[in-house]
Amino acid sequence: IKNSPKKLPRDFHVKAELHKTQRVVSVCQMYFLDYYCDMFDYVISRRQRTRKVLEYLNQQKTLKSLPDDRLNSEWVGYLEKEHDILRKRRLKPKNKDFE
């Protein structure tokens, strides 16, 4: 960073004023705002879902209403569902280049 040229290129302001540049800059800012809102939303929601499932399983365990292997398979089933949701997030169509 120290070695980065101190001066802006001569035609910087001309290019910065370009409609095209302004547009990609605002698209970029919106993209990040959107991305982080969505990402935190996912992380929080997922944590809440997991907490509920664990509460339920703990409750069932204390009540001894379900056999242990059933509890485990319910937990595994829940994790598989979450895994599918996560994979879909990776595959959802992303904003392409906007170029």
Add this chain to the structure above:
Amino acid sequence: RENGVVTDFNYTPSHQKPFLQPTAGTTVSSHQDLKQIVEMTLGSEGVLNQAVKLPRGEDENEWMAVHCVDFYNQINMLYGTITEFCSPQSCPRMIATNEYEYLWSFQKGQAPVAVSAPKYVECLMRWCQDQFDDESVFPAKMSGQFPPKFIERYVVQMLRRLFRVYAHIYCHHFNEVLELNLQTVLNTSFRHFCLFSQEFELLRPADFGPLVELVMELRDR
């Protein structure tokens, strides 16, 4: 943990890590101030530190894969804003400071060659895209499996290369980024990238080459 005893219903070792460890700073606990959190510098106080943790019970490979795609998209966006300023004329070589130059190998077995920064980024992005499209590396089907050693063989390599775009932007276009008022976005993205790499020990300090100092600074913030 919440109610005293928490039974872990999953017994695989990689799943034993708790999802969220308490951090000193801000805790993301509800949706309410979400927007506010996002808007004030994301970088501050442990919000991102929590978000990179492997969710309880999740497959580590899938978590890596999602992040590879996310960082790829982020870097695409960031670099897209400076394409006007990063040309074969302004940046005839893919460098980060004068000490680091990154070469591209066009064919397996052939010696890597020096290319301009925009050319390098273009090749890199296409290479990433090819990997994402390869069902045997990044499975898209719900039943698809990741290849063995997915993290060592694919994730680490991809992150190592994606990092170089951050390095080039920081070292040679930071003034432009400042003028365009994108420094917060760049710092957030890079910090997220570093925290993720650290959490899973994906990159070595040497991989951070020209930005080692910045990485330290972001970590301590």
